[in-house]
Amino acid sequence: MWSQPYDVLIVGAGVAGSALAHSLAHAPSSARSKPLRIALLERSLAEPDRIVGELLQPGGVAALRKLGMEDCLEGIDAIPVHGYCVAKAGQNVHIPYPDRVEGRSFHHGRFIMALREKAKKAPGVDVIEATVNELIECPFTKRVLGVRATRQGEKESFFADLVVVADGCFSNFRSAVMGGAAAKSATRSHFVGTILEDVKLPIPQHGTVCLVRGNGPVLLYQIGEHDTRMLVDVRAPLPSDLKAFILSNIVPQLPASLHTSIHTALLKDRLRRMPNSFLPPTEQGGAHTKEGTFLLGDAWNMRHPLTGGGMTVAFNDVVLLTELLSEVRDLHDWQEISRVLHRWHWRRKGLSATINILSVALYDLFGAEDEALEVLRTGCFKYFERGGECIRGPVSLLSGIAPSPLLLANHFFSVALYSIWVMFTHARPVQESGREKPIQAIPRPDEYPGLAVKAVYVLWTACVVFGPLLWTEIRWW
Secondary structure, eight states, rough: BOOOOOEEEEEESHHHHEEEEEEEHHHHOOSSSSSOOOOEEEEESHHHOOSSSSSOHHHHHHHHHHHGGGGGGSSSSSSSOEEEEEEETTEEEEEEOGGGEEEEEEOOHHHHHHHHHHHSSSTTTTEEEEEEEEEOOOOTTTEEEEEEEEEEEEEEEEEEEEEEOOOOTTTTSSHHHHGGGGGOEEEEEEEEEEEESSSSSTTTTTTTEEOHHHHHHHEEEOOOOSEEEEEEESSSSOSHHHHHHHHIIIGGGGGGGHHHHHHHHHHSSSOOOEEEEBBBOOOGGGSSTTTTTOOOOOGGGGGGGGGOHHHHHHHHHHHHHHHHHOOOTTTOOOHHHHHHHHHHHHHHHHHHHHHHHHHHHHHHHHTTSSSHHHHHHHHHHHHHHOOOOHHHHHHEEEEEETOOOHHHHHHHHHHHHHHHHHHHOEEEOOTTTTSOOOOOEOOHHHGGHHHHHHHHHHHHHHHHHHHHHHHHHHHOO
8 A cells, every 4th residue: 555645754753753743844944835744653652661761951941942842841740850969978969950941851651642742733744653664765776765664454655755764772774774884883781770659869850860889870860740760770781680789789879768769669660671872973865875864863873861861962953954954945855955964964063962972971980890980980079069160061061051062071171180189189998907997098198109100091091981982973974
């Protein structure tokens, strides 16, 4: 069965796909004489149940407002978020958002359903429940003409001038769209999640990041009036008994006020997990991508979810892409679409590169796996304790309101240098013979030569963390 042809066909009605369908339908365009016909295809239109994608940074809220979709945050029991609390060994640092901006946290599925409902009401948009099986290609030019899908048990073909693949982190079509140019995703850990009921976080309406010795960080944030999400970062390979691992290794290091709720949640709820993947963006269009199609959202570019920046990047991508596509007269013209994709790739860099780099770099620091990274993690915590610009700058980057890789580099290496200063001048635990517990002692002058060598290693480690991440963003292929 063949459907009527569309102007744009979007595979995946998640965050990026739903937003793009609504945005394109409402975008003013002097280049086209008639409104677009858009098909939004999704395998299941039932409410999804995921443990990530539940915190939208202030930069994402601002982008959602530009798209005319801010009301999707209403009526879903969303919680205002005013910043972060970083907890380490019983000490807390308050990191508020600047200028009274707000984020939102919520149940992922409720937000997705609101986005889909908004897309359904957009003029010219058909939201269709169908499983996309393959891309339809012209046998002569290899241009993508549409997709074959299964709807209510029947095979159906959908055709469009332009096919946008936004089917998420587990994309079935990433390689088909980009071929050999597709970047490879890397997974170093998993988030293991559950919901705690009626708990009191150290600072209400703030995301809480708990730094845990010997493990990745633990995130807690309220996603409803009674529900608080807990995400435990667990490195690969995963333990065979995750609940026992969390109870014995993680819970004792968390605030005591959370222990009872965590035990209750682990007894009555199953733990779910999600891979924490990093997928750098590769330029699309021209020879880099199969003609007639391109990737959007997590199908194309992923970052570690520690900073909660994924949806912020996605909504900002849609804002820019809609603006550029509204200038295109003929969506079938691949040369023009390729020029749009090139401009889009580099215009998005300010925000996307900042959040992408920050997410992985901060994870390396918070999930310190060696001695140098532990020095950087301690220095980062104490850097935040200084307050002022040492908090305002980093949280502006994290929240998506200061899209500046240069500012990020400045603060990252300021943390590195301050970490070295802390290593020389601050007390650290020292185990002395005859004492059961270590004492706190400032390094002696005779220790300085060894610390100087260690300082070089710490600075080198900072460069090794930051440099490759920056390269993945500025390279031209």
